[in-house]
Amino acid sequence: MMRTKYLLIGLVSMALLGLTSCRGVYQYNNARTMDMSPTEVRLDLQLDDFELLGETSITVDTRTYLGIFRKIDSINGEEYNFREVRKVKLVGWNHIDLSPTLKKAAYKIVEEYPDADYYVPVYKKRVIERLFLGRYQKETAVIKAYKVRQ
Numbered sequence: 001m002m003r004t005k006y007l008l009i010g011l012v013s014m015a016l017l018g019l020t021s022c023r024g025v026y027q028y029n030n031a032r033t034m035d036m037s038p039t040e041v042r043l044d045l046q047l048d049d050f051e052l053l054g055e056t057s058i059t060v061d062t063r064t065y066l067g068i069f070r071k072i073d074s075i076n077g078e079e080y081n082f083r084e085v086r087k088v089k090l091v092g093w094n095h096i097d098l099s100p101t102l103k104k105a106a107y108k109i110v111e112e113y114p115d116a117d118y119y120v121p122v123y124k125k126r127v128i129e130r131l132f133l134g135r136y137q138k139e140t141a142v143i144k145a146y147k148v149r150q
Contacts, residue, residue: 053113053145055122058105065134075105090119090143098124102141109143116145 061073072080088106090098098106098121109119122142129136 049149050118050146051149053116053147055142055144056109056112057140057142058102058108060101060105060139062101062137062139063134064137072101072104075101076108090121097121098141099139102139105141106143109145113145115147117148118146120144120146 058076060075063071063073065071072082074080085104086107087103088110089103090106102124106119109116113119120143122144124139124141126140127138
């Protein structure tokens with residue numbers, strides 16, 4: 001009798017513990033809201049509002065073998081050291097599109113013009129020399145640095 005009592009208490013406690021431990025908490029609040037921010041913000045800037053600080057050319061030389069093995073030879077004319085990676089992510093509303101290897105070379109523009117407010121890529125050029133089961137590739141980009149006049 002005593003044994004069945006303990007067995008029954010054990011089963012009930014295990015069932016309660018099992019049911020309470022698997023319960024997830026989910027709360028959903030539904031409230032009426034209104035957006036208080038303006039739907040349109042306009043900032044009129046002319047070309048006279050910007051000052052050109054300068055422009056810089058960045059280059060990356062790479063080799064690719066069998067289409068999957070890539071080795072970076074030099075960045076901005078200096079031998080590439082894979083242990084010291086300097087990367088700059090230039091972002092903006094126009095989705096500045098630099099390749100991952102050119103992002104490693106973009107530190108040069110930030111070092112030369114640290115006071116710039118905007119960096120604008122002017123053009124990108126890629127020269128590919130095809131080889132048997134490989135290729136040499138040289139990527140060049142010109143980036144201009146601008147500062148907003150006070």
